Amino acid sequence: MNENQKLDTRTTAEPGSDEHDGAGPAHAQAEYAEVPxxxxxxxxxxxxxxxxxxxxxxxxxxxxPVMLIVEIGAxxxxxxxxxxxxxxxWAVTVWLWLTVLFGTLAESVAEGRGKAQAASLRALQTETTARRLTGRDRRRLADQPTEEVASTSLRAGDLVLVAAGERVPGDGDVVEGVASVDESAVTGESAPVIRESGGDRSAVTGGTTVLSDRIVVRITSDPGQSFVDRMIGLVEGSQRQRTPNELALNVLLGTLTAVFVAVCISLYFVADYSDAHQSLLVLTALLVCLIPTTIGALLSAIGIAGMDRLVRRNVLAMSGRAVEAAGDVDVLLLDKTGTITYGNRQASELHTISGVERHELLEAALLASLADETPEGRSIVTLIEEETGQHVSVPDGATLVEFSASTRMSGIDVSGRRVRKGAAGAACGWVEETGGAQSDEIHAAVEQVASSGGTPLVVAEQVDGSPARLLGVVHLKDVVKDGMRERFDxxxxxxxxxxxxxxDNAVTAKAIAEEAGVDDFLAEATPEDKLALIRKEQHGGRMVAMCGDGTNDAPALAQADVGVAMNTGTTAAKEAGNMVDLxxxxxxxxxxxxxxxxxLITRGxxxxxxxxxxxxxxxxxLPAMFVVAFPGLDVLNVMRLSSPQSAIVSAVVFNALVIVALIPLALRGxxxxxxxxxxxxxxxxxxYGVGGLITPFxxxxxxxxxxSLVPGL
Incomplete structure (x- = not known):
């Protein structure tokens, strides 16, 4: 594994660990997760x-509405x-007030669990000094003149220079350079990550720290609208909107409350007509016990706690709707690059041909890659240096030939020697232009690498103007992240x-899909193809979740029912999704x-x-209310309660205490x-049905x- 891979390796929880509720064995006597x-x-x-x-x-x-009725009754x-x-x-009054208080306490506790995280995030918002670029020459941004300004004065579109040891002053995209960045303040991960221009790992978050090199960042948010600002608002619950399911349940609870209010009003007149007069106090206690106060008190806490559990897993949900939709997902679409694989093709091995010594190929491939600043080029240098144990710098007097899209090659000219490395067609064409011959072995190696899903790069050299010769093939492959097959299982x-x-083409896609263990794949996909696939699945009645990290994933992330953007991805991807995985x-x-x-299960x-x-x-x-007027109702007093007064107080007290008892379950799920x-x-x-019947008795x-031991009851 090369250095870039090491920097981006993430630790995932093993099945059965505390990080996966429900993955381990169930408790013998409880169907809910053990409360820490x-x-x-x-x-x-x-x-x-x-x-x-x-x-x-x-x-x-x-x-x-349920808790409002209880407060009115209190x-x-x-x-x-x-x-x-x-x-x-007074006993009924005190416990009715406690019932309301316990309900608001459940919601307040759920909200409070996010405030500690918000406090730590605010530490990222300390004002820093930023070096804003003032030059107009775009050829080399890092060399342009700068001015020092407060980070709070930066606006979207500003370019800032950030060097090693400095904080990134605001959210943005790297437009020049590559650097190692410490994002532990946001993600909690101690390992640094690589951020670079020109790819899907260009996004940086304000408040993170550059550890090495220097980068030029284009600011993408105005003050008060940064990613951290949104995180703070969300974890505190201030922007939490009720989900459709929650709204529907509120309507149901409100309807039941209205029905029972009408029932209790009717009972007043029925009791009066039958000479079983009931006081407003007793009827109020009956109403509170009739309406679904338990779920009414805990409903908001359940929703807030669901979002909080996501935040504790380092996933930021932009709305409660997204969390709820995740529970109904049927199909998961994953972008390969940066999601299933590490995101950059990495050099895995080198193939020599007859008549070429391995050390010749290693030296030539290394020299030809010194000018290649792409991730692929750097991975070749890393692979060869690890194999040889030597670090090679640019030779004196050498002319570097940088990789370009037009030539599709990189190389070096030094001491009468020209070395080139690039796409098979381009490198073989260069050899022919110099009078060199093609090689069936090279073509066979290229075909072998391509059929395995890899990308072949051909290495060639020309010495003192003689015809160039082919040396071998470098095998680039997408490296599937560790543990992917187990997770897909x-x-x-x-x-x-x-x-x-x-x-990628179908051959490469098939190889990666089989290695990763996914069920299906869509090759040579354009943004339009991704949208069409999501819409097709949705029209079939399925809920679709999409993972992605690139700008080209943004339309699909926006269309999906659950769009999870990678924090390493572009700003466009993070803005399009309704969740961000830190x-x-x-x-x-x-x-x-x-x-x-x-x-969903907790709410149900x-x-x-x-x-x-x-x-x-x-x-x-009910038996306590009417047993005096109708002695036959005593048969319903199955609990054999001491007196009508103690029965009423006991029911009201239980109604309040059960809310407190269920708060941990609402928070944990x-x-x-x-x-x-x-x-x-x-x-x-x-x-919960049978348990809900037995527990109250x-x-x-x-x-x-x-x-019954209290005097007067």
Whole structure:
């Protein structure tokens, strides 16, 4: 592996590690992920409490109709308790207020988990001095005169020079040079990465540090609109929009609330007509226990926590909609270059022909590559220097022939010797122009490299004006990132179909696809082809996710339901996608899909639990309300509660405490396991449906035994 590869190697979590919820064995008695000790601590609750109190403002609660109704009920019972004080009245009032507070606390805790990350990101925004280019000569930007300005005064389009040891003053693209950059402040990775002009690894983020060389950066964002600014807003939750699923569930909860309000109003008159008069206090307690307060209180926290889990995996989601859509993805499209492979073709081996010593080929290929500043050229130099153990510099008096698109060759002229390296057609044509002969061995080697999916480069030399001769072939290949096949196997187990998209010919594409382990590939793909494929899949009713890092991927990233741009990619790609992977690991989409499915499953599980545990509360309160007027209803008092008053208080207290008990689950999420939809539904009903029925019966009975000890109840 050459140096560039080493710099871009990313560590991925192994299956079954803490980085993959659901990858390991399930807990024998719980269907949700084990909650780590740091998930919900006393200090987190203390920090979240002020925000929870602020959210008690009715204007803030208006977005959650269920909790707004509970707050109105708390105000009403407080007024009634002041007018007619009683132990029952004050007990119900206190616990109704706590119910509202616990609901706002859940959302505040979820939001607070992102604020610590936002604080660390703000450290990147310290104002720095930037060297802005003032010259107009574009031939050599790094040599142009500069002026020192504050980084906050930079505007999109400005060119700045950044040298080793200096911070990048703002988001931008490298337009000249190549450098090693420390992005640990953004990605958390300690290993530096290479950023260079003219490729799909040109984007740099403001606040990162250049470790070596110097680069010229074109600023792409105005102050306050940088990538870090967007990250801060998103992790704090200020820009989190409710997803369609969440909005639909809110409508359902609002409708149920309205129905139960009508039911409770009707019960007042029914009870009055049947001489089983009920106070507004009791009816309010009944209403709060009837409406789905549990899921209503936790709904926002579930959505915020889903985005937060992505951020903790170094994936920035631009909207909650993208997280939710990830849970329904069927097809995954991955751009080959920089996504499945390391992004640059790397020299892997050299093939000599008869009559040529290996050391001759190594020396000639090395000399011909000294002027080649492309990643491919640098990889040839690295490969040969590693094999020979020697570092070669440009000989004195040598004339370098830089690679160009017109000649498709690079080389060197020194001491009467001309060495060239380039595309097979170009190099062989140069040999013929000098009177040299072709070689069947060369053509066979070229064909062998091409048929294996690699790119052949031919090396030739001419000495003292004599006819040039062919020396051998350099094999360039796209290097597939480590662990790709295993990760694609995981995707297949999750029901995802993977498709590799590349501009390479079908032979090369097939070889890379087989090595990586993808299900299908699209070769010689243009941006229009990528768009057409995504639209075809979408018209077939499938949800499509796309990974990419280049400007040519931007249209497809924008069209896909989930567009994950690599942080190493271009600014255009990152702006087109609705997610950015800070680690630039395409297989991270497994984590994205798992978290999306976790979000949907968690919401469904807690909704099931909320509805199911309401049934137990009905058995507690309804018999207590009417048993005096209708003694026959005592048969419904299956929990054998002590008194009507203790039954009402116990149900209200349980209704509040269950919210607190479920906050860790809402934050962590229900464990996701790859399985068919019917299996997941059955597990949901058995665990959270049956569990939601049994738990309240036990909890309310225990609370009743305690409440019955309080005088006056």
């Amino acid at each position: 000790s740091a998930l919900l601590t006393a200090s987190m609750l203390r920090e979240a409490l002020p925000g929870a109190l602020r959210k008690l403002d009715p204007r803030a609660l208006a977005a959650t 105000v009403a019972t407080a007024v009634l308790s002041i007018i007619d004080p009683s132990t029952l009245g 995981q995707m297949r187990a999750m029901g995802l179909r993977t498709v590799m998209i590349t501009g 680690d630039s690991d395409p297989t991270k989409l497994i984590d994205v899909v798992e978290i999306g499915k976790q979000l 599980a807690l909704t099931t639990f909320s509805v199911a545990n309401d049934v137990a509360k009905y058995f507690a309160i 229900v464990r996701y396991r790859p399985a068919a939809a019917e299996v997941l539904l059955r597990r949901n009903l058995l665990v 036990v909890g309310i009975k225990v609370l009743d035994l305690l409440v």
